[in-house]
Amino acid sequence: xxxxxxxxxxxxxxxxxxxxxxxxxxxxxxxxxxxxxxxxxxxxxxxxxxxxxxxxxxxxxxxxxxxxxxxxxxxxxxxxxxxxxxxxxxxxxxxxxxxxxxxxxxxxxxxxxxxxxxxxxxxxxxxxxxxxxxxxxxxxxxxxxxxxxxxxxxxxxxxxxxxxxxxxxxxxxxxxxxxxxxxxxxxxxxxxxxxxxxxxxxxxxxxxxxxxxxxxxxxxxxxxxxxxxxxxxxxxxxxxxxxxxxxxxxxxxxxxxxxxxxxxxxxxxxxxxxxxxxxxxxxxxxxxxxxxxxxxxxxxxxxxxxxxxxxxxxxxxxxxxxxxxxxxxxxxxxxxxxxxxxxxxxxxxxxxxxxxxxxxxxxxxxxxxxxxxxxxxxxxxxxxxxxxxxxxxxxxxxxxxxxxxxxxxxxxxxxxxxxxxxxxxxxxxxxxxxxxxxxxxxxxxxxxxxxxxxxxxxxxxxxxxxxxxxxxxxxxxxxxxxxxxxxxxxxxxxxxxxxxxxxxxxxxxxxxxxxxxxxxxxxxxxxxxxxxxxxxxxxxxxxxxxxxxxxxxxxxxxxxxxxxxxxxxxxxxxxxxxxxxxxxxxxxxxxxxxxxxxxxxxxxxxxxxxxxxxxxxxxxxxxxxxxxx
Amino acid sequence: xxxxxxxxxxxxxxxxxxxxxxxxxxxxxxxxxxxxxxxxxxxxxxxxxxxxxxxxxxxxxxxxxxxxxxxxxxxxxxxxxxxxxxxxxxxxxxxxxxxxxxxxxxxxxxxxxxxxxxxxxxxxxxxxxxxxxxxxxxxxxxxxxxxxxxxxxxxxxxxxxxxxxxxxxxxxxxxxxxxxxxxxxxxxxxxxxxxxxxxxxxxxxxxxxxxxxxxxxxxxxxxxxxxxxxxxxxxxxxxxxxxxxxxxxxxxxxxxxxx
Numbered sequence: 001x002x003x004x005x006x007x008x009x010x011x012x013x014x015x016x017x018x019x020x021x022x023x024x025x026x027x028x029x030x031x032x033x034x035x036x037x038x039x040x041x042x043x044x045x046x047x048x049x050x051x052x053x054x055x056x057x058x059x060x061x062x063x064x065x066x067x068x069x070x071x072x073x074x075x076x077x078x079x080x081x082x083x084x085x086x087x088x089x090x091x092x093x094x095x096x097x098x099x100x101x102x103x104x105x106x107x108x109x110x111x112x113x114x115x116x117x118x119x120x121x122x123x124x125x126x127x128x129x130x131x132x133x134x135x136x137x138x139x140x141x142x143x144x145x146x147x148x149x150x151x152x153x154x155x156x157x158x159x160x161x162x163x164x165x166x167x168x169x170x171x172x173x174x175x176x177x178x179x180x181x182x183x184x185x186x187x188x189x190x191x192x193x194x195x196x197x198x199x200x201x202x203x204x205x206x207x208x209x210x211x212x213x214x215x216x217x218x219x220x221x222x223x224x225x226x227x228x229x230x231x232x233x234x235x236x237x238x239x240x241x242x243x244x245x246x247x248x249x250x251x252x253x254x255x256x257x258x259x260x261x262x263x264x265x266x267x268x269x270x271x272x273x274x275x276x277x278x279x280x281x282x283x284x285x286x287x288x289x290x291x292x293x294x295x296x297x298x299x300x301x302x303x304x305x306x307x308x309x310x311x312x313x314x315x316x317x318x319x320x321x322x323x324x325x326x327x328x329x330x331x332x333x334x335x336x337x338x339x340x341x342x343x344x345x346x347x348x349x350x351x352x353x354x355x356x357x358x359x360x361x362x363x364x365x366x367x368x369x370x371x372x373x374x375x376x377x378x379x380x381x382x383x384x385x386x387x388x389x390x391x392x393x394x395x396x397x398x399x400x401x402x403x404x405x406x407x408x409x410x411x412x413x414x415x416x417x418x419x420x421x422x423x424x425x426x427x428x429x430x431x432x433x434x435x436x437x438x439x440x441x442x443x444x445x446x447x448x449x450x451x452x453x454x455x456x457x458x459x460x461x462x463x464x465x466x467x468x469x470x471x472x473x474x475x476x477x478x479x480x481x482x483x484x485x486x487x488x489x490x491x492x493x494x495x496x497x498x499x500x501x502x503x504x505x506x507x508x509x510x511x512x513x514x515x516x517x518x519x520x521x522x523x524x525x526x527x528x529x530x531x532x533x534x535x536x537x538x539x540x541x542x543x544x545x546x547x548x549x550x551x552x553x554x555x556x557x558x559x560x561x562x563x564x565x566x567x568x569x570x571x572x573x574x575x576x577x578x579x580x581x582x583x584x585x586x587x588x589x590x591x592x593x594x595x596x597x598x599x600x601x602x603x604x605x606x607x608x609x610x611x612x613x614x615x616x617x618x619x620x621x622x623x624x625x626x627x628x629x
Numbered sequence: 630x631x632x633x634x635x636x637x638x639x640x641x642x643x644x645x646x647x648x649x650x651x652x653x654x655x656x657x658x659x660x661x662x663x664x665x666x667x668x669x670x671x672x673x674x675x676x677x678x679x680x681x682x683x684x685x686x687x688x689x690x691x692x693x694x695x696x697x698x699x700x701x702x703x704x705x706x707x708x709x710x711x712x713x714x715x716x717x718x719x720x721x722x723x724x725x726x727x728x729x730x731x732x733x734x735x736x737x738x739x740x741x742x743x744x745x746x747x748x749x750x751x752x753x754x755x756x757x758x759x760x761x762x763x764x765x766x767x768x769x770x771x772x773x774x775x776x777x778x779x780x781x782x783x784x785x786x787x788x789x790x791x792x793x794x795x796x797x798x799x800x801x802x803x804x805x806x807x808x809x810x811x812x813x814x815x816x817x818x819x820x821x822x823x824x825x826x827x828x829x830x831x832x833x834x835x836x837x838x839x840x841x842x843x844x845x846x847x848x849x850x851x852x853x854x855x856x857x858x859x860x861x862x863x864x865x866x867x868x869x870x871x872x873x874x875x876x877x878x879x880x881x882x883x884x885x886x887x888x
Contacts, residue, residue, distance in 0.1 A: 009653075014854065017698050022656035030668070030728055256668055258654070258661050310668030310726070312687075344685075 002106055002142045003094075003131075005041065009101035011093045019084045023259035024050040027098035031254035031309065033063070036073040036100050040183040042066050042175075043075050043097045043107040043144075046115070047122035048537065050078040050098075055263040057317060058113055058150055060253040062175045069176045072183070075099040075107075079126050082535065088129065095130040104130035109182055110144040111175070112163075114152035117464075117514035118507070118537040120159055123148075124529040127162060134526065136164050136209060141192050145182050145199075149175075154286055155467040155574040157225070158514055158521025160208035165199045167206075168577055169239025170272075172248055174204050200233045204240030206577055207233065213519055220564075222518025224571040238578045241616045245272050245291040250301035256309045265313035265346070266305045270298050270330070274319035275602045275610075275620065278376070279387045279593050280418065282466035283319055285586075286579035288612040290603050292623040295326035299333045306343060313344040322351040322359045323603070325624035331362035349374060350398075352390045357401040370409035370457075371402050377418060378428030384596045385420050387589070392432070399436040403443035403454065410436055410456045416485055416502065417463040417477030419593065426485050430492040430500075433458050437497055457499040460489060462508035466515050467574045468581060470589035475563040476512035479505050506544035510536065512562035513551075518573035521561075523554035582611035639741065641678050641688070642710040644719055645875055647735040651700040654730035659694035665731060666691075666706060672726035675719055678709040692746045692862060692874075693753075693826060696833050701859035705874050707739070707746055739877045750874055751827065752802070754861040755834050757820040758809070763850035766816040768806035770850070774841040775804055784840040793830075800825055800832035815853060825865065 016022040028034065044062055046053025053059070059076065066074035075097035080088060088094070095104045104110055110132065112123050124134055127146070133139045136146065148156060149167035156166050167174050178199060185195040200207040210231040215223035227233040242248065253267055273290040274283065293301075302314050314334070321327065334345045345363045350356035352373045360371055375395055377383045383390060399410060414429050433456045440454030462482055465471050477485075482505040493500055514521065527550035535541035551558040566572060568587055575583070585608075592599060602608045604626045613619045650662065657665070667687050670677055678688040688709035695701050710719075720736040727733060743749060759771075778784065778797060785794045802823040811817040824832045834857050841847060863871040 013653075016656050021658075022697065023658065023661050026653045026656060028653060028728065028730070030665075030672075256665075258657055258665050260660070260664070307672070307674070310671035312667075312671065 001140070002144070003103045005100075005102045005106040007101045008093065008096055008103060011091065012088075012096060012101065015084060015087045015091065015093070018087060020081060021051075021259065024078070024081065025084065026258060027101070029258060030256040032099060033067045033074070034099060036075060038071070038073045040072045040179060040186075041075070041102075041107045042072060042109040042111060042179055043077050043104050044111045044113065045077045045079075045104070045126055046113050047079045047119050047126045048115075048535070049081050051257070051259060051261040053078045053113075054255070054257050054261045055253070055267065056113060056115065057252055057267050057269060058115075058171065060255070061248075062111070062171050064249060064252060064254075065172055065176050066179060069179065072176070072179050075102070077104050077126070079122050079535075080129070082541070085125070085129055095126060105132050105144060107144050108186065109179055110146050112146070112148040113150040114148050114156065114159065115150055116152050116537065117511045119152070120514055120525045121529045121533045121536055123159060123162060124526060125534045128529075135161050137161070139164070139192070143192075145195065147178060151283060151286070154282065154577065154579065155515055155517075156206075156208075156577075157222070157519045157573045158517045158525055160206075160519060161522045163208060164196055165205050165207050167240070168204045168237060169579065170242045171240075172242050174202070174240040177202050178205060197231065200231070204237065206237040208519075211576060218569075219571040220518070220566050220573065222516075222520060222573040224573060225519075225576045236576055236578050238580060238615065239286070241289075241580065241618050243291070243618045244621055245269070246293050246297055246621070250293060250297055251305040251308070254305070254308060256311070263315065264311075265315050265344075266302070266309055266311040267315045267317045268298060268301050268305060269293070269318060270316045270321055271318040271324050273620075274323070275608075276320060276323070276389065277387050277589070277599050277601060277608065279385070279470040279589055280376075280415065280463060280466070282469050285468050285581045285610075287319065288579070288581060288610060289616075289618050289620045290323075291621040292324055292326070294623040295330045295333070298326075298330050299337075302334055302345070303337055313346060315346045315348060316363075317348060320349070320351070321347040322349075322356050323626070325622050325626045327359055328362070331359055335362060352394050352398050357398050357405060360402070361405045370411050371407045372411040372413065373398060374413035375432065376413065376415050377421075378414065378425045378430075378432055381596060382418060382421060382425045384598050385593045386415075386418055387593065387598050389598055389600070392435075395432060396435065396439060399439045400443055403440045408440070408444065408454050410440065410454075412436070412456065412458050414458060414460045415463045416460050416489070417482055419471060419474050421477075421485075423485070423488060426488050427492045429458060429460065429489060430494060430498065433493075433498045434495055437495060453497065455497045455499065457501065458489075460486070460500070460502040462503045462505055464508055464511045464515055467572065468579055468586070470586045470593055472572065472586065473566045473568055473570075473590065475516075475565040476508065478563050479509055479559060482508070504539070504542075507536070507542055509559055509562045510544070510547050513556075513558045516564065516566075516573075517556070517561050520556065524551050524556050524558065527551075527553050578615075580610075580612035580616045582615070585610045638678075638709075640711070641741065642713045643739050643741050643743075644708045644710055644714075644716070644736055645739045645746075645877075646706050646708060646720070646723060646733045647875060648704050648706070648727070648731055648733040649700075649702050650695060650704055650731055651702075652730040654728065655700040656698055658697050659691070662695070662704070662731065663689075663691050665728065669723060669727035669731070670708060673719075673722040675708070675714060675722055676710050676712040678711050690746050692750050693831060695859060696835060696857070699834070699857040699859060702734075703859060703862050703874070705746055705750065705862065713738070735875055737875050737877075739875070743877070746874075749864050750862045751825055752863040752865045752871060753824050753826070753831075753859055755820075755822040755824065756858045756860050757822065757834055757838065758817060758854075758856040758858075759820060759838065759852060760811060760815050760817045760854045761850055761852040762815060765847055766818070766850045768808050768818055770846050771806045771818055771820065771841060772804075773846045774844040775801075775806075775837075777844050777846070778837070778840055784836060786836050786840065795830050795832055795836065797832070799827060800830065801837065
């Protein structure tokens with residue numbers, strides 16, 4: 001029985017004085033939609049703390065779309081930190097929405113964004129705290145329809161037993177279609193099974209309960225999903241794709257938090273998609289094609305967004321902002337706007353060439369913090385394998401240019417455990433850092449250390465194979481070998497001005513297992529949650545042993561799941577969902593990777609045959625002219 | 630958060646704004662309030678001045694931090710403007726751009742050479758509503774506990790995991806306790822406090838109440854809830870006279886409940 005919709009803030013308020021950072025639970029932020037008349041109510045949940053989830057642009061976009069639709073209201077909810085959730089359970093207070101403090105279980109639709117793999121246990125925690133049955137098949141007729149979407153929905157199999165429906169691709173339009181469909185079906189008195197069937201007819205919507213698992217000689221041990229007999233659901237659910245980003249609202253995030261959040265600034269999405277074709281990058285494959293906003297729309301959006309929110313910083317957000325064909329003119333225009341108002345413009349990552357440095361200089365004005373580049377691999381051979389089309393000369397030129405522009409601190413991102421990697425590739429990472437440091441000292445002619453000295457830091461992530469990429473068949477490097485290579489990296493640094501940090505190999509094992517497992521993986525997630533796992537993305541909370549034990553308890557060896565290779569011809573656990581990139585293209589890219597053959601960016605040369613445009617009926621939308629960097 | 634006070638900048642106009650803090654937003658911390666006000670100022674499009682430091686921050690200064698969970702009718706900030714805007718117009722623009730629970734209630738220009746607000750406003754009046762149970766939950770017992778604390782002269786307490794001590798001779802100026810009608814078997818008392826801050830520290834009402842509850846005379850008392858409201862802030866002149874924060878030097882009568 002669904003609880004009545006009513007304001008329960010009075011039950012939460014007495015707890016506020018007893019928890020860390022009570023501002024997480026206050027709501028009524030500037031720009032939030034306070035009128036929530038419905039009558040159809042949706043609650044979108046980012047299953048992490050407020051300060052982590054609030055800046056999420058995806059939720060902001062969907063929030064606006066739903067609140068703009070006639071007869072539909074949308075609120076948000078975040079996961080209370082462990083101190084608050086313990087008190088809420090003690091007092092019998094359920095998970096509440098932010099805007100009206102209504103029980104999440106009272107909503108018609110509850111939606112989760114799957115931002116990364118490690119959010120899995122938090123989704124279970126949120127459902128449990130809300131008092132909603134964790135498994136979709138345990139829900140009553142009147143219970144909320146629980147949906148999910150987001151970047152990690154591409155292999156949602158280890159989580160899908162919790163979801164009534166999963167939305168693939170661009171959520172604009174799709175989310176409103178889903179809400180209207182559920183609303184109309186409810187109004188007609190349709191039973192839950194009928195509602196789910198109707199949802200499965202919507203483009204981009206995957207209803208897991210309408211697919212059954214098969215394990216046979218053509219599949220991996222995780223099996224593959226096929227439509228249930230008579231369901232008439234598509235064999236492959238393809239993503240929804242908006243053809244033109246310029247037709248969407250450019251200022252999506254208008255809610256201004258009271259507390260400091262992880263990205264405390266206005267974010268304007270300047271383009272969606274990236275066609276550079278890095279073979280490890282899931283977003284690069286799943287967000288295609290490239291769709292740019294025109295420069296004048298971006299500049300106008302920044303001005304109006306800053307005026308409406310009062311932010312003093314704006315981020316030009318995308319997978320590769322400096323690839324925007326009008327990047328230079330956008331930054332020029334924004335520089336004029338920002339200079340006298342103490343406003344800052346930031347771009348999330350720099351292209352590894354001189355143009356990238358020039359754009360970083362244009363964005364930052366006279367400020368010089370640190371500058372970040374992502375060569376990803378230490379040798380040219382390995383960069384060719386991963387299709388990171390930059391050279392040692394690009395890195396050196398970019399570094400020289402950056403130091404000449406006044407930067408003193410350089411951060412370089414790499415990955416470890418990439419396919420075909422050897423010790424030589426590891427040692428080459430620190431060699432590149434030393435070369436960059438040398439260039440810095442030569443250009444800056446400053447003291448070696450201390451104030452004014454140059455420094456380089458290297459951050460090395462552990463490669464996690466992701467579905468729908470050319471590396472989806474490979475296994476993760478074994479944990480012990482990761483640790484050996486991390487030691488090798490540390491030993492090869494050779495200069496005190498080079499700082500090295502690397503990702504926790506234990507966390508990476510869980511990420512990889514969740515990336516590669518099939519539906520059976522949910523047993524692990526549920527058992528890990530039962531053993532206390534939540535907030536796994538927080539170093540202070542992550543408990544590797546609990547995850548391993550959870551796996552053992554349900555018969556899954558997590559380390560084996562993470563390192564397992566899949567045959568190139570096997571049917572994969574996620575083959576029934578598609579971002580439009582063909583499996584044939586991914587297989588071809590894998591073969592080219594092994595051969596060290598690179599593939600160009602189709603927005604700068606010609607079509608590379610990934611299959612997105614003909615499959616989805618879309619094409620790249622480039623506002624100006626793109627040139628090879 | 631805030632830009633440093635401009636030295637030797639007679640071209641800037643120092644607008645002093647009084648604002649409240651109530652409702653849910655009483656649970657905001659000082660930095661969260663400051664950040665929210667800064668964004669409200671930006672939304673108001675007032676011609677605020679920006680510092681010359683690396684971060685190019687807005688030139689704005691706030692009065693002393695209000696503890697998390699405390700409401701107030703009288704917080705202040707000084708905003709430096711590059712152009713003089715009529716106080717009424719500035720106030721209207723700020724009201725429009727600020728969340729209602731932090732809404733400004735008054736604004737006027739003050740002299741540029743006045744000390745920073747945080748150091749200048751040294752006296753506060755508070756009203757606390759304490760709700761609880763137990764036979765001793767009544768004004769006489771609270772009054773006795775406070776007298777005992779005053780006689781001891783200092784309170785030791787923990788802030789986070791750090792031990793702290795605050796002297797009461799200077800910081801606790803006066804108090805008054807009165808009964809109020811409670812509900813559902815709860816007793817309610819109103820505690821009015823007058824406190825003074827200095828370089829040595831400021832007395833937080835919650836710390837005083839917690840210390841009072843630890844005295845034997847209140848040992849059997851269960852505190853259910855405590856609402857704290859700062860009702861006034863003043864500058865205390867060398868002769869003990871109180872100066873209204875917005876009056877820029879005009880002496881005000883002494884506050885009530887002086888003991």
